[in-house]
Amino acid sequence: MFAHVPLSPSLPWVALVLGLATTVWLTRNYFHNGLNKYPGARLASLTDWWRFYVVWTRKAHFRYLDLHNQYGDVVRLGPNALSFSNPRAIKEIYSMSKKLTKSDFYPVQMQVSRGEVLQSLFGTQDEEYHGRLRRFVSNAFSMSSIVRYEPRVNETAKLFIDKTEELFATTGKRCDMKLWLQFFAFDVITEVTYSRRVGFVDRVEDVDGIVEWLDKIFQYMAPVGQMPFIDKLLVKNPVLKWLSKHGYIDNSSGTARFSKARMSERLQEIADRRAAGVDEVYQRNDILTMFLESKDKDKTGFFDDRLILTMTTSIALAGSDTTAISLCATLYHLLRNPRCYGKLMKELSDAIESGLIADTEILSWADSQKLPYLDACIKETFRIHPAISLNLERVTPPEGMYIDGRFIPGGTIVSCNPWVVHRRKEVFGEDVEVYRPERWLVDPTSLSDLERLNEMKATMLHFGGGSRTCLGKHIAILEMYKLIPSLLRKFDLRLTTDEEWDLENLWFVKPRKFELDIQLRNK
Numbered sequence: 001m002f003a004h005v006p007l008s009p010s011l012p013w014v015a016l017v018l019g020l021a022t023t024v025w026l027t028r029n030y031f032h033n034g035l036n037k038y039p040g041a042r043l044a045s046l047t048d049w050w051r052f053y054v055v056w057t058r059k060a061h062f063r064y065l066d067l068h069n070q071y072g073d074v075v076r077l078g079p080n081a082l083s084f085s086n087p088r089a090i091k092e093i094y095s096m097s098k099k100l101t102k103s104d105f106y107p108v109q110m111q112v113s114r115g116e117v118l119q120s121l122f123g124t125q126d127e128e129y130h131g132r133l134r135r136f137v138s139n140a141f142s143m144s145s146i147v148r149y150e151p152r153v154n155e156t157a158k159l160f161i162d163k164t165e166e167l168f169a170t171t172g173k174r175c176d177m178k179l180w181l182q183f184f185a186f187d188v189i190t191e192v193t194y195s196r197r198v199g200f201v202d203r204v205e206d207v208d209g210i211v212e213w214l215d216k217i218f219q220y221m222a223p224v225g226q227m228p229f230i231d232k233l234l235v236k237n238p239v240l241k242w243l244s245k246h247g248y249i250d251n252s253s254g255t256a257r258f259s260k261a262r263m264s265e266r267l268q269e270i271a272d273r274r275a276a277g278v279d280e281v282y283q284r285n286d287i288l289t290m291f292l293e294s295k296d297k298d299k300t301g302f303f304d305d306r307l308i309l310t311m312t313t314s315i316a317l318a319g320s321d322t323t324a325i326s327l328c329a330t331l332y333h334l335l336r337n338p339r340c341y342g343k344l345m346k347e348l349s350d351a352i353e354s355g356l357i358a359d360t361e362i363l364s365w366a367d368s369q370k371l372p373y374l375d376a377c378i379k380e381t382f383r384i385h386p387a388i389s390l391n392l393e394r395v396t397p398p399e400g401m402y403i404d405g406r407f408i409p410g411g412t413i414v415s416c417n418p419w420v421v422h423r424r425k426e427v428f429g430e431d432v433e434v435y436r437p438e439r440w441l442v443d444p445t446s447l448s449d450l451e452r453l454n455e456m457k458a459t460m461l462h463f464g465g466g467s468r469t470c471l472g473k474h475i476a477i478l479e480m481y482k483l484i485p486s487l488l489r490k491f492d493l494r495l496t497t498d499e500e501w502d503l504e505n506l507w508f509v510k511p512r513k514f515e516l517d518i519q520l521r522n523k
C-alpha cells in the first residue's frame with residue numbers, strides 16, 4: 001500500500017534543484033567582488049577546490065610561476081584570492097604601516113594541546129595580540145642574544161662534523177643529507193631553547209618521532225589551509241577538543257607534546273639548581289630562561305605558562321625544517337655549480353692563509369662575516385630556493401586598498417609567493433633560473449650598483465615581511481654561516497646523481513631525496 005505514497009521529491013527534481021544551486025554558487029564565486037576581471041585558471045575563479053588540488057599535487061610554486069609568466073602581475077588563485085608578483089605589491093601587502101591581517105590559512109597551522117588550540121605568534125589573526133606577544137619574546141631572538149648562544153651552536157656543529165666523519169666519511173656510507181641536516185637543526189634549536197641538546201645527532205635518531213610527525217602534519221596543513229573550514233571538521237573539531245580537554249582522548253599535536261616534555265625537563269633542572277643556590281633565570285642562558293624572565297617581569301599576567309608553551313611549540317614547528325632545507329639548498333646549488341664551489345673554497349683558504357679568519361674547525365660568526373662570497377652564496381640560495389613557497393596570504397582591510405595601482409575590495413585575500421617574486425627579471429637579471437652568487441656582489445662606489453642591490457634586497461621574501469617577518473631568522477642565519485664553511489673545509493662532498501632534485505611543496509619546499517657521498521678532504 002505504501003508504494004503509491006511519494007516519500008520524497010523525485011530524483012530529477014532533486015538533481016535540478018542541486019544543479020541550479022550549484023550554478024548560482026559558481027556564478028556568485030566567479031563574479032565575487034568584481035575579481036572576474038583578473039586572469040588565471042578558469043577553475044580557480046569558480047572554487048577553492050582548484051587551489052586545494054594544486055597544493056595537494058605538491059608543485060604549487062611551479063604552477064603559480066607558470067601562471068604569472070602567462071598572465072602577468074596579478075593572477076586569480078581562488079574566488080576571493082589574488083596573487084601579485086610585482087615587487088611594488090610586496091611593499092604594499094607586507095608594509096609595517098598598512099596592517100593587513102593574516103588569512104584563514106594560518107590558524108590551520110595552530111597546534112593543539114589537550115584540546116586547547118595554542119594561539120601562536122605565527123598563526124594568530126589578531127594583530128593586537130600578535131604585537132603584544134611579539135614584544136614579550138623578541139628580545140630572546142635578537143642578534144645580540146643569538147650571538148650569546150653561539151658557543152652552544154659550536155658544540156652541536158662540532159659534534160655534527162665528528163659524527164659525519166665517523167658515520168659517512170670513514171665508512172663510505174651514503175648520507176641522507178636531508179634527514180641528517182634536520183637532526184642538526186633540531187639539536188641546535190633545542191640547545192638554544194633549553195640549554196640541552198635532545199640528542200638527534202648523538203643518537204642518530206628521530207627523537208620522539210618528531211621529524212616524521214612534522215612530515216605528516218604538513219601533508220594535512222598545506223592543502224587544508226586552502227579550504228580552512230575542513231580543519232574545523234577534523235583536527236579542530238569541537239567534539240574532539242572537548243573529549244581531549246576532559247581526558248577521554250589526547251589530540252595534542254606532536255610538537256606540543258615534544259615541547260612540553262623538553263620544558264618540564266628544563267624547568268626541573270632550573271628548580272634543582274635554584275634549590276642549590278644558583279638562579280639561572282636572570283642569567284639569560286637560553287630562550288626558555290629569557291621567556292621566564294619576561295614572565296617574571298610581566299605584572300599584567302599576560303605572558304603566562306600557556307604562552308610560553310605556545311612559543312616553544314612554535315619554535316619546534318618552524319625552526320628545524322626551514323633551516324635544514326636552506327642548508328641542503330646551499331650545498332645542492334654549490335655542488336651543481338663547481339665554479340661557485342671552487343670560488344668559495346678559494347675564498348676560505350685565502351682568508352685562512354692571510355690570517356683574515358682563524359683556522360678553527362668551526363668558523364666563528366664574526367669570521368663568517370668577513371667572507372663576501374660566502375654571503376653571496378647564501379643570499380643566492382635564499383633567492384633561488386626560498387624554503388617557504390606557498391603564497392603568504394593577507395586580507396585587505398574592510399575599506400579596501402590600492403595594491404600595485406589597482407583598487408582591491410575589502411576582505412580579499414592578497415598575497416605574494418616568494419618562489420615567484422624571487423624570479424623577477426627586471427630586479428634580478430635575465431638569468432633568474434641560474435645560481436649566480438655574483439649578482440649580490442656589487443661595486444660599493446657605484447650608485448647604480450647600490451640601487452640594484454637595494455632593489456634585490458627589498459624583493460626578497462624568504463623570511464616574509466613587515467610585522468610578521470620571521471622571528472627566528474638570526475638563529476637560522478647563524479647556523480648557516482657557521483656550518484656551511486665548516487663542512488666544506490673538512491669534507492669533499494659529491495652528489496650521487498647528475499639529475500636535478502625533485503622538489504615537493506607542502507608550505508616548505510623540500511627535496512624528495514638529497515643524498516651525498518662524503519670523504520675527508522686532502523688539505
Ligand code: HEM
Pocket residue numbers: 121122123134189314315318319320322323326386387388392393461462463464465467468469470471472473475476477
Ligand atoms: C632559513 C630558515 C627559516 C626560514 C626560511 C623561515 C621563513 C619564515 C617566513 C617566510 C615566515 C613568515 C611567514 C608568513 O608571513 O606567512 C616566518 C615566520 C616565523 N618564523 Fe621563520 N624561518 C626560518 C627559521 C626559523 C626559525 C629557526 C624559527 C624559530 C626559532 C622561526 C620561527 C618563526 C616564527 C615564530 C614566525 C612567525 C612570526 C610572526 O608572525 O610574528 N623561523 N619564517
